[in-house]
Amino acid sequence: AIGIDDGYLVLTAAELKEHVFEPVVKDVLSLIQEQLTQAGNCSAIFLVGGFGSSSYLYSRVKAQFSSQVGLISIPPRPELAVVRGAVCVGLNPRVVTSRIARRCYGISSDQPFEKGKDPLAKRKFEVNGVWCIDRFSPYVRKGHKVNVDECISREFSFTKYSEAPEDYNIALYATDMDGDPPRYTTDVGVSKLADIPIPCPHAPSSRLGSMVKVKVNMHVGLNEIKAEAVVGDKVYSTILQFDAVDTF
Numbered sequence: 001a002i003g004i005d006d007g008y009l010v011l012t013a014a015e016l017k018e019h020v021f022e023p024v025v026k027d028v029l030s031l032i033q034e035q036l037t038q039a040g041n042c043s044a045i046f047l048v049g050g051f052g053s054s055s056y057l058y059s060r061v062k063a064q065f066s067s068q069v070g071l072i073s074i075p076p077r078p079e080l081a082v083v084r085g086a087v088c089v090g091l092n093p094r095v096v097t098s099r100i101a102r103r104c105y106g107i108s109s110d111q112p113f114e115k116g117k118d119p120l121a122k123r124k125f126e127v128n129g130v131w132c133i134d135r136f137s138p139y140v141r142k143g144h145k146v147n148v149d150e151c152i153s154r155e156f157s158f159t160k161y162s163e164a165p166e167d168y169n170i171a172l173y174a175t176d177m178d179g180d181p182p183r184y185t186t187d188v189g190v191s192k193l194a195d196i197p198i199p200c201p202h203a204p205s206s207r208l209g210s211m212v213k214v215k216v217n218m219h220v221g222l223n224e225i226k227a228e229a230v231v232g233d234k235v236y237s238t239i240l241q242f243d244a245v246d247t248f
Helices: 013-039 055-065 078-091
Strands: 044-046 071-073 098-100 104-112 123-126 129-140 145-147 150-159 168-175 190-198 211-220 224-231 234-241
Touching: 013 055, 055 071, 104 150, 129 150, 129 211, 168 224, 190 234
Parallel strands: 044 071
Antiparallel strands: 098 145, 104 129, 104 168, 123 129, 150 211, 168 190, 211 224, 224 234
């Protein structure tokens, strides 16, 4: 009654199409449409990977997108494309000249407190004013193009509490949300990727309780982030390696 024949589960072509192939193909077509909408202009679609060699998938993609894209093709040995691409990038990381950020990345910072807009729970009093903690300062916005080794800079200030050198910690956060970046690193959908310790900054010319300006540079675009804190003529840096999940 359920299609068992001599120990085998027998599925008709219609059942296989409806329950196995169709849900996946619909997801693929939806993803392609989303990518085409974001790209604005696309001249070719290449189907790669194991499923990319499917003649049925190829026929469905061609039927839906041939009017929008001039070339739709399955290259030779499509199942090896991802492996070969990984090897090429490993041998020469700059074979990719730019990437599209799939998430919004930023760091946690203290920014001037805005009365009526920021909650009192995030208010912090300093000798140099009233500050709001946990503000999300965006470095890379979702969907933006990031060139290889691109350097993005922001200037911040910290209060000097000691004559001895102090560690400056950069907390890196990310979110998958579309639209404007979140206001706080504690907002729903924001997760911490890493704490990037920078052994500094030491500003002997500044008096205790004063604000010391620090420029934070982020070199992005590869599978790592190089973070720099620049205080006066001193540069302190560290490198954060990404895994496959968090890469740009």
